[in-house]
Amino acid sequence: MQIINTVIKASSTFDVNAVTELYTPNAVVADEEPPFSWNGPTAGVQWISTVEKTCKDYKLKNFHAKIRDVSVYLQTEESIYVVVPVDYTGDIKGDHFDEEGAFTFIFRLVNGHWLIKSQVWVARKGM
Secondary structure, eight states, rough: OOHHHHHHHHHHHHHOOGGSSSSSEEEEEEEETOOOOOEEEEEEHHHHHHHHHHHHTTTTEEEEEEEEOOOEEOOSSEEEEEEEEEEEEEEEEEEEEEEEEEEEEEEEETEEEEEEEEEEEEEEEOO
């Protein structure tokens, strides 16, 4: 959960440095913001940069992420599958912004370290 906490926090603080070493060489990140997917070891950095740009474009202020209780967690010796419910909140032009959804993470054990192989966001409105 430490890596997940780092990624979610970085997504609301736009801290690309926090995620630079967290993804596999063939990682895939998918989200609802164009271009919708990012690939490779810098996928997380590219995704957070896109989230930051989107927030600036929409003038989204006080952007915050809150992780809710995880109820799906499966692990083998070399892989982890986890679904992480997250609420994003903030303010857009005086109105409250709230988006609920979940990230599905798949981790792989690479040279003794857990790294993100895939990270997919699905907003509740898309379920």
